[in-house]
Amino acid sequence: NAGVTQTPKFRVLKTGQSMTLLCAQDMNHEYMYWYRQDPGMGLRLIHYSVGEGTTAKGEVPDGYNVSRLNKREFSLRLESAAPSQTSVYFCASSYSAQGGYEQYFGPGTRLTVT
């Protein structure tokens, strides 16, 4: 049981380049999330999805687009990367969004934008 997987693990981009981060979960979860984690800032929600074909903005959505490809996969795209997007990106999934649910996180993608 792989849980939540993310690709790639590391990436270096130049300013203005684009890239897509991929996330997949094999737990049949409805809800999926993209977070970024920066030193001293904690985890911040970028976008999330409550089911196939649906997406919604989180706390820090600017500069990012997402797509819920199917129930298993949720992608995050940076169209024109900026140095401010240097961060560690975590994908997570959960069975429900009601109180008491657990979010399962992927191993993260470390992105540097120069």
Next chain:
Amino acid sequence: RKEVEQDPGPFNVPEGATVAFNCTYSNSASQSFFWYRQDCRKEPKLLMSVYSSGNEDGRFTAQLNRASQYISLLIRDSKLSDSATYLCVVSPSGGGADGLTFGKGTHLIIQP
């Protein structure tokens, strides 16, 4: 404004000691509370949920104080493997997929 506050530490504690840290939250309507653990350069993982009556899981005890709006985590007989960052997580009433607020974490170092 969503806010969860934690002392960032680091807490340097000798092996075998008991350590406790708190987390305060600003939204009085919050209903669900959790402690996550994050190892260096790894993803967060759920350590335990926090229930109104308090709960214990082995060496770990979590308490909720709604009146003062804080939750606590107590670790007894600390092990070297307990060294990690502990994230306080709060969810407001009604849940909602965007509802989880993460604290910035408390860094714990267990020393031999």
